[in-house]
Amino acid sequence: MTKLNSQIPDGPLSSKWSKHKADIRIVSPANKHKLEIIVIGTGLGGASAAASLGALGYNVKVFCISDSPRRAHSIAAQGGINAAKNYSNDNDSVYRLFYDTIKGGDYRSREANVYRLAEVSNNIIDQCVAQGVPFARDYDGLLDNRSFGGSQVSRTFYARGQTGQQLLIGAYSAMNHEIAKGSVKVYSRHEMLDLVLINGEAKGIVTRNLVTGELERFGAHAVVVASGGYGNTYFLSTNAMNSNGSAIWQCYKKGAYFANPCFAQIHPTCIPVHGDQQSKLTLMSESLRNDGRIWVPKKKEDVEKLRKGTITGSQIPEKDRDYYLERRYPAFGNLVPRDVASRAAKERCDAGFGVNDQGRAVFLDFTTAFETKGRKVIDELYGNLFQMYEEITGVDPYKEPMMIYPAIHYTMGGLWVDYNLQTTIPGLYAIGEANFSDHGGNRLGASALMQGLADGYFILPYTIGDYLSHKIQEPKSDINDPAFAEAENKIKERINHLFNIKGTQSADSIHKKLGHIMWEYVGMARNEAGLKKAIEEIKSLKETFEKDLYVPGENNEFNQELEKAMRVSDFLEIGELMALDALNRKESCGGHFREEMQTEEGETKRDDEHFMYVSAWEYKGENKMPELNKEPLIFENIKISTRNYKD
Numbered sequence: 276m277t278k279l280n281s282q283i284p285d286g287p288l289s290s291k292w293s294k295h296k297a298d299i300r301i302v303s304p305a306n307k308h309k310l311e312i313i314v315i316g317t318g319l320g321g322a323s324a325a326a327s328l329g330a331l332g333y334n335v336k337v338f339c340i341s342d343s344p345r346r347a348h349s350i351a352a353q354g355g356i357n358a359a360k361n362y363s364n365d366n367d368s369v370y371r372l373f374y375d376t377i378k379g380g381d382y383r384s385r386e387a388n389v390y391r392l393a394e395v396s397n398n399i400i401d402q403c404v405a406q407g408v409p410f411a412r413d414y415d416g417l418l419d420n421r422s423f424g425g426s427q428v429s430r431t432f433y434a435r436g437q438t439g440q441q442l443l444i445g446a447y448s449a450m451n452h453e454i455a456k457g458s459v460k461v462y463s464r465h466e467m468l469d470l471v472l473i474n475g476e477a478k479g480i481v482t483r484n485l486v487t488g489e490l491e492r493f494g495a496h497a498v499v500v501a502s503g504g505y506g507n508t509y510f511l512s513t514n515a516m517n518s519n520g521s522a523i524w525q526c527y528k529k530g531a532y533f534a535n536p537c538f539a540q541i542h543p544t545c546i547p548v549h550g551d552q553q554s555k556l557t558l559m560s561e562s563l564r565n566d567g568r569i570w571v572p573k574k575k576e577d578v579e580k581l582r583k584g585t586i587t588g589s590q591i592p593e594k595d596r597d598y599y600l601e602r603r604y605p606a607f608g609n610l611v612p613r614d615v616a617s618r619a620a621k622e623r624c625d626a627g628f629g630v631n632d633q634g635r636a637v638f639l640d641f642t643t644a645f646e647t648k649g650r651k652v653i654d655e656l657y658g659n660l661f662q663m664y665e666e667i668t669g670v671d672p673y674k675e676p677m678m679i680y681p682a683i684h685y686t687m688g689g690l691w692v693d694y695n696l697q698t699t700i701p702g703l704y705a706i707g708e709a710n711f712s713d714h715g716g717n718r719l720g721a722s723a724l725m726q727g728l729a730d731g732y733f734i735l736p737y738t739i740g741d742y743l744s745h746k747i748q749e750p751k752s753d754i755n756d757p758a759f760a761e762a763e764n765k766i767k768e769r770i771n772h773l774f775n776i777k778g779t780q781s782a783d784s785i786h787k788k789l790g791h792i793m794w795e796y797v798g799m800a801r802n803e804a805g806l807k808k809a810i811e812e813i814k815s816l817k818e819t820f821e822k823d824l825y826v827p828g829e830n831n832e833f834n835q836e837l838e839k840a841m842r843v844s845d846f847l848e849i850g851e852l853m854a855l856d857a858l859n860r861k862e863s864c865g866g867h868f869r870e871e872m873q874t875e876e877g878e879t880k881r882d883d884e885h886f887m888y889v890s891a892w893e894y895k896g897e898n899k900m901p902e903l904n905k906e907p908l909i910f911e912n913i914k915i916s917t918r919n920y921k922d
């Protein structure tokens with residue numbers, strides 16, 4: 276088993292990052308322009324990194340799948356971004372944000388990384404305000420805050436229900452400034468299809484121009500992957516349709532370890548699945564749990580009437596409602612973390628109290644908030660979310676409670692990175708949702724934007740300098756090197772193979788089958804038999820894919836079916852690794868709920884003695900078992916305990 280070196284600096288937790296910054300090497304301004312960096316992705320992670328690296332003077336090439344960098348999936352983020360400013364004067368602090376995040380992740384993340392995240396959170400807000408991000412303000416003129424799950428303070432900065440969009444406009448403006456200066460060049464509609472290594476170091480990529488089909492080679496001194504998460508392995512998720520796991524999967528196959536693949540987040544407040552023709556699920560932001568109360572009827576007769584449509588939720592009197600989160604978790608109530616709220620919804624629905632025709636929904640109700648705060652205030656806070664709900668469901672949430680159900684939303688797993696955000700391949704960095712770094716077994720709400728921007732604005736720009744300081748005299752990487760030709764030929768062969776299968780099933784239909792397997796056996800509840808079954812079924816689906824796929828059209832044109840086919844091929848392999856990791860982790864923690872490991876009350880039961888580690892999987896070749904490497908997690912500043920959101 277390889278020994279992973281997480282490069283965590285010595286010294287007290289609160290001074291590790293300052294000390295590290297002082298210790299690492301830097302590149303002088305006169306040398307930065309000689310160095311080239313490739314950034315994959317223009318979401319909040321990639322755009323903030325590209326803008327910051329360009330501003331430092333590096334030569335940056337940034338790639339995205341969409342027609343504009345601004346259409347990255349980050350734009351969908353609704354509810355907000357955390358920071359420990361303590362503007363609400365409610366006793367927040369860097370330590371408290373650190374503590375909440377470690378506890379929220381069920382003690383499966385690194386102390387040093389999480390502390391640094393909390394530490395730089397405040398800089399992010401200053402940076403974004405300076406860029407003109409229109410955060411909501413209160414009457415005193417300070418930026419306003421609301422609460423998200425897993426904390427007892429209000430530390431979430433927001434711009435109505437469009438926080439991701441506003442933050443991305445800020446990062447995109449900063450990037451545009453660098454584009455105008457010539458330090459950043461954007462390649463839209465270019466999909467990375469392979470990572471190129473020369474002498475074991477990341478030296479470039481091969482992309483496919485999504486409009487012409489042309490394969491192109493790009494060389495650099497370092498490569499940064501900010502390609503987002505792999506939640507779409509489940510087919511139905513709240514992620515953008517283009518979100519995929521392919522870029523990180525290519526890196527994995529070239530030697531970057533994949534950490535904690537089974538840690539996927541299920542978000543409790545999504546619009547329930549309706550019918551079997553959907554290809555996307557819609558999130559209703561966690562911010563709604565500030566004022567919305569979650570309940571199901573106490574009486575089965577009411578459930579029956581709801582399902583038949585003879586009554587609506589608003590007709591059920593207060594005394595007959597079970598506000599089950601408030602009942603089970605008095606201290607945190609409706610603001611328990613996502614994994615806890617999701618499981619509680621499933622428990623009520625499994626017990627027969629689900630309120631829609633399929634029995635797979637609970638209510639999110641604003642009646643109390645309308646009465647206490649008034650409709651105008653609620654409208655200002657969540658107006659666009661209410662409109663969105665009505666447009667999709669046809670039900671007016673001002674009159675009737677919303678119906679919600681858990682859905683796949685985020686992946687905590689990703690490429691293994693050390694404290695410098697470098698993967699196990701020298702010169703290859705991973706940031707944002709693409710890495711595994713900070714959220715352990717469960718991410719707290721409003722912490723993904725914080726992590727993506729922390730990585731891109733404040734961490735990577737320092738740590739990558741340490742690596743690049745050794746590359747100043749190294750010439751630009753040569754795209755005529757045989758390693759580029761080899762990667763390109765493999766891609767050509769793969770594309771030809773996919774067209775030549777000439778079977779009967781579309782990539783989408785196979786993806787949908789994968790989604791069913793994943794949700795059934797690697798979803799909210801997992802067990803040994805189910806996970807073994809998932810692995811077998813995925814293997815057989817992979818065979819179907821290789822024998823019966825149909826890809827219409829040609830390669831040398833805009834061909835979304837071909838794009839999908841390549842991504843689904845990777846999702847099949849990612850799904851298998853997720854199931855394998857889940858099978859190996861015989862404990863319940865965060866979103867990973869092994870039915871064999873639960874308390875009498877149905878809560879997660881960790882096994883710290885055997886599983887207090889990051890699982891880091893190493894690719895060993897086609898159809899070979901990957902090797903499990905373990906990074907032990909050491910807690911020196913937090914007393915580990917069973918998570919408690921009751922008191």
Ligand SMILES: Cc1cc2nc3c(=O)[nH]c(=O)nc-3n(C[C@H](O)[C@H](O)[C@H](O)COP(=O)(O)OP(=O)(O)OC[C@H]3O[C@@H](n4cnc5c(N)ncnc54)[C@H](O)[C@@H]3O)c2cc1C
Nearest residue numbers: 316317318320340349353354355467503707708721723724
């Ligand atoms: C509906 C929704 C609401 C959310 N709300 C919040 C919230 O309120 N607060 C919060 O903290 N988090 C929220 N999240 C989570 C958060 O939005 C994401 O985790 C975060 O935006 C991910 O940012 P990223 O930069 O890592 O990746 P992304 O934004 O996913 O960007 C990935 C980029 O990589 C590019 N790319 C991918 N593959 C390739 C390839 N092979 N070649 C070239 N380019 C590629 C894409 O084109 C894109 O530009 C929400 C998520 C969803 C789905």
